[in-house]
Amino acid sequence: MHKILGKDEFAPYYQSYVELVSEGDFHDLLVEGIDKTSNLVSQIPEEQGMFRYADNKWTIKELLGHMADTERIMAHRLLSVVRGDAVSLPGFDEETYVQAASFNKQTINDLLQNLQAVRRSTIHLVKSIEADCMLKSGTANNCNVTARALIVIILGHELHHCNILKERYLSRINGQAD
Helix, strand or coil: CCCCCHHHHHCHHHHHHHHHHCCHHHHHHHHHHHHHHHHHHHCCCHHHHCCCCCCCCCCCHHHHHEEEEEEEEHHHHHHHHHCCCCCCECCHHHHHHHHHHHHHHCCHHHHHHHHHHHHHHHHHHHHHCHHHHHCCCCEEECCCEEHHHHHHHHHHHHHHHHHHHCCCCCCCCHCCCC
């Protein structure tokens, strides 16, 4: 459990993401996260972008596109919560989103630039949130969620997928065992 979050601040589905995130200033963690992700992704040759580590798994390009899509959705949820929108926000089907996108037609660099742009937007949003608004809560996918939990989920989702990228994609591309 992330030390600052209570278990009632997010859906149990996000527990594994939350556990990946260190305590710290959210702005700093968001900047450090995208810097590390950018360094990792910038080392992937374009010809490896269509690599899948197993049948029916996403390509590296699809994974990168999914990361940007998910952060956009979570940042929208964050905006809705801190602005006091009482509407129940819908869930989303990540598989449907990936299948409907054209990630495999884009370059790795374009997908990385997209992810970086989304992160810059998230950083600006987070910087604008007053400390007393971090405990505001709303409903997303029929579950209660706080503003600060959404930021931690954004960070943990990025860490989760960077770990998968290293352990399941790049280790196989580089010929290393799991």
